[in-house]
Amino acid sequence: EPEVTQTPSHQVTQMGQEVILRCVPISNHLYFYWYRQILGQKVEFLVSFYNNEISEKSEIFDDQFSVERPDGSNFTLKIRSTKLEDSAMYFCASRDRAYSPLHFGNGTRLTVT
Amino acid sequence: DQQVKQNSPSLSVQEGRISILNCDYTNSMFDYFLWYKKYPAEGPTFLISISSIKDKNEDGRFTVFLNKSAKHLSLHIVPSQPGDSAVYFCAASGTNFGNEKLTFGTGTRLTIIP
Numbered sequence: 001e002p003e004v005t006q007t008p009s010h011q012v013t014q015m016g017q018e019v020i021l022r023c024v025p026i027s028n029h030l031y032f033y034w035y036r037q038i039l040g041q042k043v044e045f046l047v048s049f050y051n052n053e054i055s056e057k058s059e060i061f062d063d064q065f066s067v068e069r070p071d072g073s074n075f076t077l078k079i080r081s082t083k084l085e086d087s088a089m090y091f092c093a094s095r096d097r098a099y100s101p102l103h104f105g106n107g108t109r110l111t112v113t
Numbered sequence: 114d115q116q117v118k119q120n121s122p123s124l125s126v127q128e129g130r131i132s133i134l135n136c137d138y139t140n141s142m143f144d145y146f147l148w149y150k151k152y153p154a155e156g157p158t159f160l161i162s163i164s165s166i167k168d169k170n171e172d173g174r175f176t177v178f179l180n181k182s183a184k185h186l187s188l189h190i191v192p193s194q195p196g197d198s199a200v201y202f203c204a205a206s207g208t209n210f211g212n213e214k215l216t217f218g219t220g221t222r223l224t225i226i227p
Contacts (some may be wrong), residue, residue, distance in 0.1 A: 004156070033214065043157065043202060043217040056214055091156050099145055099164065102215055104156030 002026045004105035006092050012111045013082055021077045021108045023092030032075045033093040033102060034067065036060075043091065049075065082112045116140045117205050119218035127226050132190040134221050136203030139184065143205040147215065148177060148188045151200045160201075161188070190223075198225045 005024045013019050025032050034046040047057045049067055066078045075094075079086055089109050093102040118137045126132045134148075144165040149157035163170040163177045163186070170177050176189045190197055200220045206213040 035217075042219045045214040045216065048214055058214075093156075098213075101147055101159040101162055103159065104149075106154070106156045 004092055004094055004103050006090075006105035006108050008108060009106070010109045010111070012113065015084060015112055016081050019079050019082055019110065021079075021090050021092075021110070023075045023077070023105055024073050025075055025092065025094035026096070026103055027073070029094035029096045029103070031095045031097075032067075032069070033095075034077045035091045035093060035104075036088040037091065037107075038088045046077070046090075079110075082110075084112050086110060087112045115219075116143075117203055117216050117218040119201075119203055119221050121221050122219070123222040123224070125224045125226055126193050128195060129192045132188075132193045132197065132223055132225070134188040134190075134201050134203075134223065136186045136188075136218055137184060138186075138205050140205070140207065140216075141184070142207035143216075145206045145213070146177070146179060146186050147204045148175075149202045149204060149217075150197075151202060151220070157202055193223075193225045195225050195227055198223060 007022045011019055032049040035043050037043045045058050047061045047067055048055045064080045068076050089107040091107045092105045095102050116139050147162040148160040150160050151157045161172050161175045161177050163179050168179050174190055179186045200222050202220045203218040204215040206215050
């Protein structure tokens with residue numbers, strides 16, 4: 001069964017550094033998402049992306065965050081200057097059409113020290 | 114702003130019995146509801162969904178019930194198996210021409226006792 005793949009599985013970075021989290025969505029999917037889960041908390045929406053542009057973003061997704069689909073397969077989340085509170089599991093998800101389930105990757109654990 | 118609530122953080126059920134997980138929502142614009150299962154160090158895995166035009170959807174051992182007037186949904190697992198032990202998240206979305214985000218509840222940790 002096709003799956004969403006995320007790399008790396010764990011990223012450790014120092015505060016103030018830039019990180020790029022990478023995702024390969026399922027190949028025929030059109031809608032792409034980033035979510036995050038801080039330890040012990042709920043899964044929170046960050047951003048949705050469709051037709052090569054952001055369709056919705058949350059309050060968390062401030063100017064330090066950006067997303068890109070540089071080619072036909074990758075979908076990336078960049079954090080320009082990481083903060084301690086950015087430490088979380090980051091999940092990429094995709095879907096092929098409206099009113100269909102989101103398929104999630106296994107996440108990247110980001111640790112900011 | 115807890116638009117989707119799962120009031121039971123944990124639930125223990127004997128193997129073979131029925132597990133019932135509950136979820137409440139406050140946003141009347143939600144019209145598509147899903148249940149996800151999550152193991153540690155993995156992403157959420159889709160289990161079952163229901164749209165607001167239905168009040169029940171079944172898939173094998175899993176049944177989701179939706180009570181729109183009460184803004185309540187539940188997931189029934191019967192019979193419960195040890196492999197069902199995981200964290201279960203309820204999620205909801207509203208009509209936004211396909212881009213609608215999912216809003217998740219806080220999760221219920223289900224433990225199946227052999």
